[in-house]
Amino acid sequence: MNNDTEPARSITPQSATLSALLHNASPDSPFLLCPDRDWTYGDFSRAVDEFAAGLLSMGISKGDRVAIAAPNSAQWLITWFAAAKIGAILVTLNVAYREREFDYMLNQSAASMLICSSRDGDFDFVDFVQGLRPRIPTVCHYIFLDDDGFAESHRWVVPATRGAEGS
Numbered sequence: 636m637n638n639d640t641e642p643a644r645s646i647t648p649q650s651a652t653l654s655a656l657l658h659n660a661s662p663d664s665p666f667l668l669c670p671d672r673d674w675t676y677g678d679f680s681r682a683v684d685e686f687a688a689g690l691l692s693m694g695i696s697k698g699d700r701v702a703i704a705a706p707n708s709a710q711w712l713i714t715w716f717a718a719a720k721i722g723a724i725l726v727t728l729n730v731a732y733r734e735r736e737f738d739y740m741l742n743q744s745a746a747s748m749l750i751c752s753s754r755d756g757d758f759d760f761v762d763f764v765q766g767l768r769p770r771i772p773t774v775c776h777y778i779f780l781d782d783d784g785f786a787e788s789h790r791w792v793v794p795a796t797r798g799a800e801g802s
Contacts, residue, residue, distance in 0.1 A: 653719045657683065669709050672793070679713070682793070687717035693776050695748055697722030702746035702774070704728035704737070706755070709793055710780050714750055730755040734767065741771040749774050750791070753782030761785060 660666070662677030674682075695701060701723045705711050718725045726744045728737065730752060741749065749771075751760050764777060765785045777788035784790060 653716050657716070667709060667712065672709065674709060679709075679716075682709075682713050683716040683720060686713050687720045690717055690721055690723065690748075693748070695721065695723055695776070699723045699748070700726050700744045700746040701748045701750065702726040702728055702741055702744065703750045704730055704732065704760070705750065705752045705780055706730055708780070710750075710791060713793075730758075730760075734763075737763075737767055738770050741774055745773045746771075747773055748776040748778070750778045751780070753779045753784065761788075 657666075657676055657680040660676040662675060662680070664676050665673060666676045666679045667674040690701070701714065701718050703711060703714050703725060705714075715725055717723075724744075726740065726746050728740055732740070740746075749764065751764060753759075753761055761779060761782060761784050768774070777784060778791050779788055781792050782790060
């Protein structure tokens with residue numbers, strides 16, 4: 636609460652970005668607490684930088700659409716921060732979506748990358764996405780969380796302990 640003797644705090648556009656949030660925080664302070672891992676600002680910032688570099692190395696750049704279909708997780712947040720860092724647009728897909736919704740959302744958004752859970756309960760997203768590929772021509776890159784996926788896809792695993800992030 637502000638009183639008359641205290642100057643009002645202002646938020647400048649530069650300090651209100653996602654990158655600034657990570658950059659300006661104490662690296663050892665807790666940022667995200669997950670069941671399998673606690674993330675400090677520094678750990679999370681490094682993971683975002685690594686994933687953003689990976690997106691760039693795959694040809695994703697400013698204005699490209701990156702779709703994600705995954706439950707709430709560190710990987711979801713890392714994707715959001717990394718996409719924002721490089722200027723890509725995040726297209727969020729509900730894991731309850733099925734063929735008609737995925738087809739429409741991916742084609743309508745012209746997403747060039749799909750990051751997806753491997754499974755949601757009993758539903759196998761790897762087989763589902765493999766079958767959908769002929770109908771989503773703009774999607775050139777596929778990343779599955781915690782599973783190998785199909786031959787042309789990539790796997791992304793975040794370790795449960797501090798250290799190097801997944802590939």
